[in-house]
Amino acid sequence: EPEVTQTPSHQVTQMGQEVILRCVPISNHLYFYWYRQILGQKVEFLVSFYNNEISEKSEIFDDQFSVERPDGSNFTLKIRSTKLEDSAMYFCASSTGTATVNSPLHFGNGTRLTVT
Amino acid sequence: AQTVTQSQPEMSVQEAETVTLSCTYDTSENNYYLFWYKQPPSRQMILVIRQEAYKQQNATENRFSVNFQKAAKSFSLKISDSQLGDTAMYFCAFMKPTGNQFYFGTGTSLTVIP
Numbered sequence: 655e656p657e658v659t660q661t662p663s664h665q666v667t668q669m670g671q672e673v674i675l676r677c678v679p680i681s682n683h684l685y686f687y688w689y690r691q692i693l694g695q696k697v698e699f700l701v702s703f704y705n706n707e708i709s710e711k712s713e714i715f716d717d718q719f720s721v722e723r724p725d726g727s728n729f730t731l732k733i734r735s736t737k738l739e740d741s742a743m744y745f746c747a748s749s750t751g752t753a754t755v756n757s758p759l760h761f762g763n764g765t766r767l768t769v770t
Numbered sequence: 771a772q773t774v775t776q777s778q779p780e781m782s783v784q785e786a787e788t789v790t791l792s793c794t795y796d797t798s799e800n801n802y803y804l805f806w807y808k809q810p811p812s813r814q815m816i817l818v819i820r821q822e823a824y825k826q827q828n829a830t831e832n833r834f835s836v837n838f839q840k841a842a843k844s845f846s847l848k849i850s851d852s853q854l855g856d857t858a859m860y861f862c863a864f865m866k867p868t869g870n871q872f873y874f875g876t877g878t879s880l881t882v883i884p
Contacts, residue, residue, distance in 0.1 A: 685870060687870065689872075695876065696861070696874045696875060696876040696877060697815070697861060697863075697872075697874040697877075698874070699871045699872060699873070702870040702871065704870075709870060710870055710871055712871070743813070745815060747815075749870075752870060758805060758817050758820055759815075759817070759872065760817075761807075761814060761815035761816075762814065763812065763813045763814045764813045764814070
């Protein structure tokens with residue numbers, strides 16, 4: 655079964671540094687998402703992306719964050735100047751269409767970001 | 771605003787027994803979607819079961835079934851014949867019919883005891 659893949663599995667960075675998290679969604683999926691999960695807390699929506707533009711974003715997704723689909727396969731999340739509170743597990747997800755009960759989200763394994 | 775509440779942070783069940791995980795939500799929407807996702811130690815979030823709010827029939831997927839009570843805004847997950855591989859964090863999630871944002875609960879950590 656096709657999977658969403660994320661790299662790296664663990665990223666350590668220093669506060670103030672830029673970091674790029676990478677995702678390869680399932681190939682025939684059209685909608686892409688980033689979620690994050692701070693340790694011990696719930697999974698939170700960051701952003702959804704369709705047709706090469708952001709379709710929705712949460713209040714967490716401020717100017718420090720950006721997303722890009724640089725080619726036909728990758729979907730990236732960039733954090734420009736990392737803060738300690740950005741430490742979390744970041745999940746990429748994709749779906750075939752507008753997320754519904756018939757096209758639910760398929761998640762990757764996550765990238766654990768540690769900001770020191 | 772939509773909120774999802776899972777009031778059981780941790781649960782355990784004996785192998786082969788049945789366990790029910792609770793989830794309640796708050797919304798003013800009449801139609802919406804509800805999901806249970808499983809997050810095993812491997813970290814990947816896996817869809818377990820899904821339900822459309824306008825369908826009165828409770829969804830069932832093999833050993834997994836839900837008890838959807840729309841008036842009470844309750845969406846519990848029942849796992850029958852629990853297996854060791856069911857050990858995971860379980861997240862209840864809500865989604866409006868418009869938009870693509872999922873709202874997750876805080877999760878229930880389930881341990882199946884051999």
